[in-house]
Amino acid sequence: MAQRDPYEVLGVSRSASADEIKSAYRRLARKYHPDVNQGDPASEEKFKEVSGAYEVLSDSEKRARFDQFGTTEGIPQDPFFGGAGGGGIGDLFDMFFGASGGQQGRRRTPAQDGDDLRLDLQISLLDVINGLSKEVEVNRASECGDCNGSGVEGGGQPTQCGGCNGSGVVSVVRNTFLGQVRTQTACPKCNGHGFTITNPCRKCSGQGVRPSTDKVLINIPQGVETGSTIHMPGHGSDGVRGGRPGDLYVVLHVLEDGPFVRRGQHVLTGIDITVSQAILGDEMVIDGIDKELNVEIPSGAQPGQKVTLKGEGLPPLHGGRRGDLVVELNVTIPKKVSEAEARLIREFAELRGEKVPDGKSSLFGGLFGKKK
Ligand SMILES: [Zn+2]
Ligand SMILES: [Zn+2]
Incomplete structure (x- = not known):
């Protein structure tokens, strides 16, 4: 499903403040809330769309990403909102409305996608003419070799959490702006991961990844401009436990500090x-x-x-x-001329039939006065 413009969905301008976005979301969420529109699938769809738009615009990082790239797809989901494949909206829906709205208790996979990374690179006008292949160093999270990315000492798989049966969420009743609703919240036992690691890998503290600096060869085509971005899929941080690696975005800056x-x-x-x-x-x-x-x-x-x-x-x-x-x-x-040069200039003026300047302000005040 193509991502709809979240600004359009919420009916707010691109410069809308966080408060404006919140109030637009609340107004539309009330209007399309499933409790108000019993069994109307169109409203439910609309409600999900509104929630999805709010999920992007209420998160400054996702909002900035959308503003820059026109999409947030391919951005790793917050682990709290669940795994890959557009699960985020459904899970947000679940979190707000629990069993009254969406499906419940989806099994969580321990996979987590890697982060997208941004690298800013300065190049010269000469590089714009010739193009450039350059090896750059990228600070990223890379798969831990000791546990093969599982986070479990010696490899193996994490244990499903008993507190939430692996779903990562538990139900609570909460007072919200929509009245009292049953909501789901991150399982406190596993912090919403749906699994626990009893014997975490010592090298990566159970993260499955470790910070590393890796070399990546960037091919910059001819004719790029400041702001041109090179997308390198899979060169972001590694995912863990089977998650996909993120992407690397190289943003170019063309230096123009010479005479050009x-x-x-x-x-x-x-x-x-x-x-x-x-x-x-x-x-x-x-x-x-x-x-x-x-x-x-x-x-x-x-x-x-x-x-x-x-x-x-x-x-x-x-x-x-x-x-x-x-x-x-x-x-x-010339700011100064010699007496001989001044004579030639006067002669030049004479030859051209111009009025010969008397030169008072310069000749007598400045030029010859400073002669050494
Ligand atoms: Zn490890
Ligand atoms: Zn749990």
Whole structure:
């Protein structure tokens, strides 16, 4: 079943506060509650959907995951809410309403899926051009070799809990906002696991996994951007007792702290040129992103004028025709000139039929005053 947008289900905005989400949930839960809609399967479905949406949006981690990936599927369930395969909603339903609503006493499997992990990786613009295969170190929980992931010393299987007969939950009567209802709560004897380990593995303290740092080879395609995410299924933490391993999400950050500014596939940069280069034109060699490049400065170049170097920008995702490198010309005016240079500038103005500047503020106040 495809996951419906939980914001849509609860009728709240993406920026809704925790209180807004809670009150929307309460309103809809009352409306669709099975006690109010005896035997109406549509209402029961609706109620489950509302509960499922609330389960995502009331959990800041799951909410953030949904906001980022548009789904929470593949996220390991909270062990309290039970095992794999979308059991979470039914179990939440059970927890709130006990026998009055859902099915009861589902046998819990001791399997627990591994956590999804996120790794942030910085790469350069050169890596965007070439792509990159890089081995990274990932801190994850990996299966304990001593107990083969069972958590039981010397291997073997955990014992089913006698307090809850393996279901992980026990029934209690509780006062809730819906009145007095029989609810289920985590079995205190086994903390909701449904099983106990009497002789826990000494190496992993019965966890079945141990912290480890593992090397993972990441293949980054050409043309990625900041925020591009590489999904590596099964490279998250290992599951325990037959649970599935989580996934690794590598979130990329492209560094732009050099002279280059990225605009999609195009890249902007700037170079300083002299007044005489601007007037007469010139050819210069500059450092591009991946190689040296020739820049033709046209004669009569104006400050801020741009020269486009076709195909010297960045490739699209997974490679292809590169965008452009756009070079902005920054014409630098000399801050000081010698007497001889000033004479030539005046002559230059005269030749062009311009009014020859008297130069009072600069020539007599500044230029020659500081002459050494
Ligand atoms: Zn172990
Ligand atoms: Zn128990």
